[in-house]
Amino acid sequence: MSVVETKAxxxxxxxxxxxxxxxxxxxxxxxxxxxxPSGSGKTSLLRMVAGLEKPSDGQxxxxxxxxTFMPPRARNLSMVFQSYALYPHMNVFRNISFPLKAEGLxxxxxxxxxxxxxxxxxxxxxxxxxPRQLSGGQRxxxxxxxxxxxxxxxxxxxEPLSNLDAxxxxxxxxxxxxxxxxxxxxxxxxxxxxxxxxxxxxxxAVMHLGNMHQLGTPQELYREPADTFVATxxxxxxxxxVKKDSCIIGFHPEHxxxxxxxxxxxxxxxFAFEVTRVEYLGADRFLYGMxxxxxxxxxxxSKVPSLxxxxxxxxxxxxxxxxxSDLKYFDHASGKxxxxxxxTTVEPTxxxxxx
Amino acid sequence: xxxGNYILRQVARYGLIYAIVTLFAVFxxxxxxxxxxxxxxxxxxxxNPRENIPFWFNEAPTNEHLTYLLEETQYLTFIWNSLLIGVxxxxxxxxxxxxxxxxxxxxxxxxxxxxxxxIFLVYxxxxxxLFIPMSRVVSFLELxxxxxxxxxxxxxxxxxxxxxxxxxxxxxxxxxxxxxxxxDGYSRFxxxxxxxxxxxLPGLLxxxxxxxxxxxxxxxxxxxxxxxxxxxxxxxxxxxxxVRGDVFFWQSLMAAxxxxxxxxxxxxxxxxxxxxxxxxxxxxxx
Amino acid sequence: xPAVLYIVLLVGVPFALSIAYSFxxxxxxxxxxxxxxxxTYERVVDNPVFQTSLVNNFRFTLFSQxxxxxLSIILALALAxxxxxxxxxxxxxxxPWVTPIALGTVGWLYMLDTIYSPFDYVLRELxxxxxxxGKGGFVRGLTDSLQSLGLVESDxxxxxxxxxxxxxxxxxxxxxxxxxxQTALGSVIAVHVWRMLPLSTxxxxxxxxxxPKDIRDAVAVDGVxxxxxxxxxTLPLIAPITxxxxxFGLIYTFTDVTVIAVLTKGNPANETQVLPYxxxxxxxxxxxxxxxAAIALFMFPFLLVIAVLVLRFISRREVT
Numbered sequence: 016m017s018v019v020e021t022k023a024x025x026x027x028x029x030x031x032x033x034x035x036x037x038x039x040x041x042x043x044x045x046x047x048x049x050x051x052p053s054g055s056g057k058t059s060l061l062r063m064v065a066g067l068e069k070p071s072d073g074q075x076x077x078x079x080x081x082x083t084f085m086p087p088r089a090r091n092l093s094m095v096f097q098s099y100a101l102y103p104h105m106n107v108f109r110n111i112s113f114p115l116k117a118e119g120l121x122x123x124x125x126x127x128x129x130x131x132x133x134x135x136x137x138x139x140x141x142x143x144x145x146p147r148q149l150s151g152g153q154r155x156x157x158x159x160x161x162x163x164x165x166x167x168x169x170x171x172x173x174e175p176l177s178n179l180d181a182x183x184x185x186x187x188x189x190x191x192x193x194x195x196x197x198x199x200x201x202x203x204x205x206x207x208x209x210x211x212x213x214x215x216x217x218x219x220a221v222m223h224l225g226n227m228h229q230l231g232t233p234q235e236l237y238r239e240p241a242d243t244f245v246a247t248x249x250x251x252x253x254x255x256x257v258k259k260d261s262c263i264i265g266f267h268p269e270h271x272x273x274x275x276x277x278x279x280x281x282x283x284x285x286f287a288f289e290v291t292r293v294e295y296l297g298a299d300r301f302l303y304g305m306x307x308x309x310x311x312x313x314x315x316x317s318k319v320p321s322l323x324x325x326x327x328x329x330x331x332x333x334x335x336x337x338x339x340s341d342l343k344y345f346d347h348a349s350g351k352x353x354x355x356x357x358x359t360t361v362e363p364t365x366x367x368x369x370x
Numbered sequence: 371x372x373x374g375n376y377i378l379r380q381v382a383r384y385g386l387i388y389a390i391v392t393l394f395a396v397f398x399x400x401x402x403x404x405x406x407x408x409x410x411x412x413x414x415x416x417x418n419p420r421e422n423i424p425f426w427f428n429e430a431p432t433n434e435h436l437t438y439l440l441e442e443t444q445y446l447t448f449i450w451n452s453l454l455i456g457v458x459x460x461x462x463x464x465x466x467x468x469x470x471x472x473x474x475x476x477x478x479x480x481x482x483x484x485x486x487x488x489i490f491l492v493y494x495x496x497x498x499x500l501f502i503p504m505s506r507v508v509s510f511l512e513l514x515x516x517x518x519x520x521x522x523x524x525x526x527x528x529x530x531x532x533x534x535x536x537x538x539x540x541x542x543x544x545x546x547x548x549x550x551x552x553x554d555g556y557s558r559f560x561x562x563x564x565x566x567x568x569x570x571l572p573g574l575l576x577x578x579x580x581x582x583x584x585x586x587x588x589x590x591x592x593x594x595x596x597x598x599x600x601x602x603x604x605x606x607x608x609x610x611x612x613v614r615g616d617v618f619f620w621q622s623l624m625a626a627x628x629x630x631x632x633x634x635x636x637x638x639x640x641x642x643x644x645x646x647x648x649x650x651x652x653x654x655x656x
Numbered sequence: 657x658p659a660v661l662y663i664v665l666l667v668g669v670p671f672a673l674s675i676a677y678s679f680x681x682x683x684x685x686x687x688x689x690x691x692x693x694x695x696t697y698e699r700v701v702d703n704p705v706f707q708t709s710l711v712n713n714f715r716f717t718l719f720s721q722x723x724x725x726x727l728s729i730i731l732a733l734a735l736a737x738x739x740x741x742x743x744x745x746x747x748x749x750x751x752p753w754v755t756p757i758a759l760g761t762v763g764w765l766y767m768l769d770t771i772y773s774p775f776d777y778v779l780r781e782l783x784x785x786x787x788x789x790g791k792g793g794f795v796r797g798l799t800d801s802l803q804s805l806g807l808v809e810s811d812x813x814x815x816x817x818x819x820x821x822x823x824x825x826x827x828x829x830x831x832x833x834x835x836x837x838q839t840a841l842g843s844v845i846a847v848h849v850w851r852m853l854p855l856s857t858x859x860x861x862x863x864x865x866x867x868p869k870d871i872r873d874a875v876a877v878d879g880v881x882x883x884x885x886x887x888x889x890t891l892p893l894i895a896p897i898t899x900x901x902x903x904f905g906l907i908y909t910f911t912d913v914t915v916i917a918v919l920t921k922g923n924p925a926n927e928t929q930v931l932p933y934x935x936x937x938x939x940x941x942x943x944x945x946x947x948x949a950a951i952a953l954f955m956f957p958f959l960l961v962i963a964v965l966v967l968r969f970i971s972r973r974e975v976t
Contacts, residue, residue: 084376087873103871116888171877390730401766402763424774425774470660491963496908496955496959499674500952506673506945526663590936593913593917594936608758608762627759634755
């Protein structure tokens with residue numbers, strides 16, 4: 016259980032900057048998710064922490080010790096790979112005990128620890144199988160058991176769920192989170208799936224093109240996105256962005272509702288919303304359509320809960336509103352979050368109504 | 371401090387790697403280097419092995435031995451024979467191996483692969499096992515002491531090998547593409563000619579290079595079936611005609627060997643990766 | 657398929673013919689096949705040269721393949737790394753394989769020559785080889801120690817070469833690499849290793865690069881030392897393909913005739929004779945086709961074993 020710190024960490028591959036000066040501090044026992052699309056540098060960052068990649072610049076500290084130039088095995092961490100990287104020629108028992116063997120533990124102790132790790136993930140009955148005889152979910156558990164068995168200071172997980180099918184993924188997500196809570200080991204988890212990130216992370220670091228865009232709890236990220244990238248990367252469907260003359264305004268689809276439904280506590284902001292398509296998803300309805308932005312029509316989405324029984328038809332226009340408190344403002348050029356503008360000045364097309 | 375250790379480890383690592391590869395590279399390349407040097411050594415320089423460094427020129431290099439080789443020996447005849455044999459063998463190999471590989475690749479299921487492996491095993495039957503009865507075949511065809519005997523015999527090992535190589539290439543061409551062509555109104559043969567063959571072109575090129583190389587490497591058949599020097603291909607010609615009894619024409623001999631060997635090495639190297647993937651096909655993926 | 661027909665005609669027929677030959681008394685002069693039962697085999701086996709050849713075949717093959725396999729793994733491990741100038745080293749290391757064997761071996765013919773060998777020059781310069789200055793001026797180098805190592809049998813095994821240089825006569829000793837039993841065997845093995853190493857290395861290298869990157873990373877993170885990682889992970893994973901490489905190598909070396917034909921022709925006194933060249937000498941040069949065929953057929957059981965092993969390797973791969 017250690018604090019992991021990166022200081023101005025940089026990784027360049029030739030001319031490409033994969034990781035651009037990242038400062039990050041992962042607290043003891045914290046579950047930190049590195050979230051970003053492919054090519055965002057999240058895996059490079061993780062591999063540098065693991066010691067599998069040498070930083071071009073900067074420092075890595077684990078438990079206060081500078082490990083920048085140490086090989087992986089001197090860092091007391093364990094890693095679960097996307098492909099699980101089980102040793103194909105060893106059975107499950109030997110796979111799990113392999114890191115212990117490296118420490119030179121006697122057989123009896125190894126056996127005890129392997130059984131303990133196997134019991135955490137419910138794979139005691141598989142110990143004598145070879146990896147190729149296991150299902151995807153079982154392999155993933157073996158990989159986790161192998162990571163746990165050493166009781167390392169830090170866990171690194173590199174998209175460990177991406178090879179599982181959707182149903183398994185949900186249960187596995189839950190399992191990983193629970194065992195991490197129980198053992199309390201500092202964990203860094205890389206994923207490109209925002210649902211995973213939101214569900215599992217104590218904090219999430221959103222990365223894009225080598226830069227860290229925001230670091231915060233899932234709630235902070237969702238409620239107060241630092242820029243348009245974070246805003247559009249989180250949430251499903253993501254935040255709507257509409258260009259206005261001096262800024263971009265953003266609001267979540269579930270905050271964009273028919274005028275008659277909303278009982279506003281603050282001022283509201285209304286749009287003429289032309290619905291082009293309606294999607295029924297049981298609990299919600301998604302309305303796809305257009306509003307008029309500063310640079311012409313903009314596609315946006317509304318998420319209407321099933322409690323609302325109003326009828327919507329494609330091709331018709333409705334008046335939809337957003338509460339002022341749910342509006343976020345972003346800078347036109349940089350995409351960065353800016354303080355709310357007095358919105359009466361914003362408005363040529365949509366009208367501000369004070370109720 | 372940690373940084374220092376890191377650098378030390380890297381230095382040790384690279385040191386070890388370079389030490390290993392240098393050692394092996396010297397072992398591998400030394401004979402060729404020697405051949406190059408000796409080929410241009412003057413007689414006076416060469417004939418004083420007690421005092422003169424063998425690895426470099428102690429007196430001005432000369433090309434008189436190269437001239438001798440080209441003008442006074444049948445070196446050029448040997449090269450010409452090798453080329454002739456190579457071209458004909460490549461032709462025969464392509465004609466037989468291409469349809470064979472195609473039909474193997476299109477056989478469904480394991481069957482094709484099994485047959486392919488069987489054909490590959492034929493390639494592993496060494497010439498040294500067969501060259502004696504082969505002499506009977508040669509005399510039956512009335513090709514004793516003729517390079518044409520080699521043209522007939524060499525395909526026995528180039529066809530199996532090249533069928534195997536091509537089989538691998540053809541398997542990677544999706545069947546859909548060919549079926550698309552057949553749906554578009556071509557016959558199976560037309561589809562093979564217009565769609566499969568162009569796609570297999572890199573494979574065919576590799577086969578051309580390798581069957582040619584195999585004919586250059588072959589030794590025992592050539593040794594057994596060509597006895598007059600005007601019929602000998604390069605490897606037998608050089609080793610039997612230029613090495614006569616105890617009288618060695620060392621410089622010419624070295625020149626003869628190295629000036630064929632090096633160009634071949636360069637061409638071969640260009641096709642190496644394909645060769646390896648063909649040879650280890652399957653064995654690696656498992 | 658015409659290809660199958662071609663191969664059957666030109667491989668199957670000779671093979672059947674060679675079995676027929678071996679039970680008959682065919683010579684180049686008298687091509688009629690008269691069956692004589694096992695007589696030819698008896699004559700072949702009784703010949704001491706055949707016995708040496710058979711032993712030599714195994715000696716050459718086993719010694720060189722053990723060396724080739726071990727060295728190729730070391731070399732492949734080095735070549736699997738990234739380092740500046742790699743292509744150049746690779747080119748040099750592959751040279752022996754990509755040039756016609758006979759021509760490459762010619763280079764060794766010079767390297768191991770009785771008078772001109774550069775190895776001798778180095779040994780002489782280092783004082784390892786007895787040195788003669790003119791007549792009588794006899795400086796013993798470390799020839800004695802060479803003798804005690806069994807590399808040199810006696811002074812007479814070393815060849816004394818004398819040349820007239822101007823006023824004086826210069827004499828010097830040479831190793832006669834190809835002229836003594838022990839060194840000739842060693843030399844032939846070394847040349848076989850030289851020749852087979854590149855192919856084997858390339859195949860092992862292909863095996864190494866096919867190990868998934870994640871596995872290699874996992875080994876690093878699991879905190880395993882280099883040696884343990886090699887023996888417990890890398891080696892088992894490349895074992896199948898290394899096995900294939902070794903089997904290829906065994907076949908090539910066991911049936912190779914070129915190195916012997918160019919280097920020693922079986923000399924000294926048939927001490928380095930091997931089956932295929934002996935078959936050539938008997939069958940083609942000695943015109944006794946029957947004996948030649950019988951000698952060559954003695955290689956067949958060995959090849960059969962190897963072929964079966966290759967097939968088993970391949971079928972095991974199909975299962976997994």
